[in-house]
Amino acid sequence: MSANESPAGRQPTATYDSPFMKACRREPVPHTPVWFMRQAGRSLPEYRKVRAGVPMLESCMRPELVTEITLQPVRRHGVDAAIYFSDIVVPLKAIGLDLDIKPGVGPVVEEPIRTRADLARLRDLTPEDVSYVTEAIGLLTRELGPTPLIGFAGAPFTLASYLVEGGPSRTYENAKAMMYGDPELWADLLDRLADITAAFLKVQIEAGASAVQLFDSWVGALAPADYRRSVMPASVKVFEAVAGYGVPRIHFGVGTGELLKLMGDAGADVVGVDWRVPLDEAARRVGPGKALQGNLDPTVLFASTEVVETRTREVLDAAAGLEGHVFNLGHGVMPSIDPDALTRLVDYVHTRTAR
Numbered sequence: 001m002s003a004n005e006s007p008a009g010r011q012p013t014a015t016y017d018s019p020f021m022k023a024c025r026r027e028p029v030p031h032t033p034v035w036f037m038r039q040a041g042r043s044l045p046e047y048r049k050v051r052a053g054v055p056m057l058e059s060c061m062r063p064e065l066v067t068e069i070t071l072q073p074v075r076r077h078g079v080d081a082a083i084y085f086s087d088i089v090v091p092l093k094a095i096g097l098d099l100d101i102k103p104g105v106g107p108v109v110e111e112p113i114r115t116r117a118d119l120a121r122l123r124d125l126t127p128e129d130v131s132y133v134t135e136a137i138g139l140l141t142r143e144l145g146p147t148p149l150i151g152f153a154g155a156p157f158t159l160a161s162y163l164v165e166g167g168p169s170r171t172y173e174n175a176k177a178m179m180y181g182d183p184e185l186w187a188d189l190l191d192r193l194a195d196i197t198a199a200f201l202k203v204q205i206e207a208g209a210s211a212v213q214l215f216d217s218w219v220g221a222l223a224p225a226d227y228r229r230s231v232m233p234a235s236v237k238v239f240e241a242v243a244g245y246g247v248p249r250i251h252f253g254v255g256t257g258e259l260l261k262l263m264g265d266a267g268a269d270v271v272g273v274d275w276r277v278p279l280d281e282a283a284r285r286v287g288p289g290k291a292l293q294g295n296l297d298p299t300v301l302f303a304s305t306e307v308v309e310t311r312t313r314e315v316l317d318a319a320a321g322l323e324g325h326v327f328n329l330g331h332g333v334m335p336s337i338d339p340d341a342l343t344r345l346v347d348y349v350h351t352r353t354a355r
């Protein structure tokens with residue numbers, strides 16, 4: 001930080017001092033901040049309305065639409081942070097890969113990446129490739145006022161899982177076959193993806209994102225030794241590339257109970273935890289010096305308000321001794337959830353943790 005720069009950097013001081021940012025920095029907060037993965041999306045009727053007839057990837061390239069969709073859950077639920085509306089495959093589309101997001105399926109890649117020759121299709125990402133992101137974040141930060149905007153990207157492993165499989169998978173058999181069978185090709189693929197991911201996160205931070213989350217959603221498929229050897233170097237490279245900005249870096253995956261320590265060590269300031277590991281146990285695994293984010297089972301929201309409150313109290317009690325806690329679900333909001341249950345949950349966490 002130079003002498004004439006405030007610790008807030010590119011963001012307003014009120015954003016820098018918001019409960020979400022303070023919790024990420026493990027500073028005292030007036031209440032536990034809350035946001036939800038997939039808070040924007042099909043659970044909201046206002047989302048379904050503005051998305052009608054617009055394909056998912058196209059919606060990500062329209063700055064006004066991105067701005068509206070990103071703001072919807074902030075207006076409705078009063079969450080403590082916005083997450084930029086996009087998808088993990090947007091930077092891959094932006095460098096020219098032939099892929100699409102199929103409704104009810106997820107990302108589908110026309111020609112999977114399987115050989116060394118295929119790597120040539122992964123060129124570097126430049127800010128011009130995603131100028132709509134810079135434009136949308138400019139619009140958004142003006143509208144959001146003090147509410148921080150979280151930028152995000154898919155982590156190299158999770159991106160590779162789609163690229164090598166050609167679409168969603170339960171077993172990741174092609175990706176893991178490459179990882180085990182051709183470790184050099186695998187390492188080069190993840191290194192390419194790390195550069196693309198880092199470039200994409202930099203664009204978002206330079207445009208005004210206050211924090212970033214690296215989604216390694218499917219990395220829980222790996223044993224710790226394989227994570228350390230075959231994935232961690234690429235994720236370290238991503239986190240190192242954005243370390244200089246001083247914005248909080250969040251790292252999340254599903255089924256990562258055995259990987260929490262390594263995922264923190266990869267360079268995260270905040271480790272996201274799914275619902276399988278209680279937060280006090282997660283804190284023991286992660287070790288000191290990191291905040292935690294999580295971790296109510298998203299399906300609890302299908303139960304009664306009373307049950308939601310009991311389960312939320314259990315999460316908050318487990319988080320009581322943490323250095324910093326950002327309340328979230330253990331994974332994304334499900335499309336069929338009643339959005340009023342989310343609004344009530346935000347209020348409940350705020351009231352219950354007010355100090």
Ligand SMILES: Cc1c2[nH]c(c1CCC(=O)O)Cc1[nH]c(c(CCC(=O)O)c1C)Cc1[nH]c(c(CCC(=O)O)c1C)Cc1[nH]c(c(C)c1CCC(=O)O)C2
Nearest residue numbers: 037038039040041056086087088103104105106215217332
């Ligand atoms: C694995 C992954 C993907 N995309 C993402 C991840 C990591 C997060 C996670 O673990 O859930 C990240 C993502 N995708 C989307 C967001 C929006 C921001 C937010 O969280 O509010 C975020 C953070 C929008 C989206 N991304 C997608 C939708 C649904 C498409 C639609 O609304 O038409 C949304 C709102 C499509 C998508 N894209 C992907 C999947 C599995 C799907 C769902 C397919 C389906 O059920 O239709 C890949």
